[in-house]
Amino acid sequence: AxxxxxxxxxxxxxxxxxxxxxxxxSSSVPPYLFWYVQYPNQGLQLLLKYTTGATLVKGINGFEAxxxxxxxxxxxxxxxxxxxxxxxxxxxxxxxxxYKYIFGTGTRxxxxx
Amino acid sequence: xxGVTQTPRHLVMGMTNKKSLKCEQHLGHNAMYWYKQSAxxxxxxxxxxxxxxxxENNSVPSRFSPECPNSSHLFLHLHTLQPEDSALYLxxxxxxxxxxxxxxxxxxxxxxSVL
Numbered sequence: 001a002x003x004x005x006x007x008x009x010x011x012x013x014x015x016x017x018x019x020x021x022x023x024x025x026s027s028s029v030p031p032y033l034f035w036y037v038q039y040p041n042q043g044l045q046l047l048l049k050y051t052t053g054a055t056l057v058k059g060i061n062g063f064e065a066x067x068x069x070x071x072x073x074x075x076x077x078x079x080x081x082x083x084x085x086x087x088x089x090x091x092x093x094x095x096x097x098x099y100k101y102i103f104g105t106g107t108r109x110x111x112x113x
Numbered sequence: 114x115x116g117v118t119q120t121p122r123h124l125v126m127g128m129t130n131k132k133s134l135k136c137e138q139h140l141g142h143n144a145m146y147w148y149k150q151s152a153x154x155x156x157x158x159x160x161x162x163x164x165x166x167x168x169e170n171n172s173v174p175s176r177f178s179p180e181c182p183n184s185s186h187l188f189l190h191l192h193t194l195q196p197e198d199s200a201l202y203l204x205x206x207x208x209x210x211x212x213x214x215x216x217x218x219x220x221x222x223x224x225x226s227v228l
Contacts, residue, residue: 009153034216041122043115043203043219090156099215100169103156 002027002093006104014112019063019078021107023091026072032094033074034101035065039087047089050074061085086111116140119204119220126194127228134189134223136204144209145187146217147179150201162187163209194227201225 007022025031032051036044048059055067061084065076076089091104117138126132138145147159161169162181176198178190187204201224205217 032215036219041221041224043117043119043221044205044217045115045219046216049216094215100158100161101156101217105153105155 001097002031002095002102004091004093004102004104006089006091006107008107009105010108010110012110012112013081015083016080019076019081019085019109021076021089021091021109023065023074023076023104024072025074025091025093027093027096029096030069031096033065033067034092034094035059035063035074035076036090036092037061037087038090038106044090047076081109081111083111083113085109115218115220117204117206117218117220119202119223121223122221123224123226125226125228126191128194128196130194131190131192133191134202134204134225136187136189136206136220138185138187138204138206138218140206140218142206142208142218143184144207144215145181145184146205146207147187147189148203148205150203150222156203160189191225194225196227199225199227 003026005024034049035047048057050057050067058064063078088106088108092101120135145162149157159173160179180188201222203222204220207217
């Protein structure tokens, strides 16, 4: 069965600094991978997804993620953090057998002025 | 606005009360989901409906009773809850079928507090 691990439940960066949120997955088949963002008192919003094709995926709000099969990773990055990026970020993989989402435990991003 | 609307946004109930959560989607999807989000735990999938039929029940206690009258509406009926049921309950919808199309869209959630 697939699984998702997000390293670091809390990440703090300065405004303007690089954002790097880590996600590793386990899957015996090519995975479908997602990043979602959850702002306070809101539901989850899709940031970006990888299904097939180009391994570097661009999403909304300047975020991107790169699928690296050899490292079983799908880390989320943004070159320059904004205060508005403060939120919780969830990595997810679709289970190839059941088509269910498997979510990581989330990483809360704090942006310092 | 994701196209998935949940009401109420906040709910406080006693352990003997009966209440219902409502979810409505305007995306033309035919699959709907209930998740429970508790602090410091991964999202827990509770129920899945495809074309109004329940296709998944992840060992959820019977004090949670889902209802899906049509592909656009999903309810979660609550009765005799426990304090540990306090959480954010999220509804989501998607197309059914191929995983590549199974992108889930979430509502804003209902914050439930059980006293």
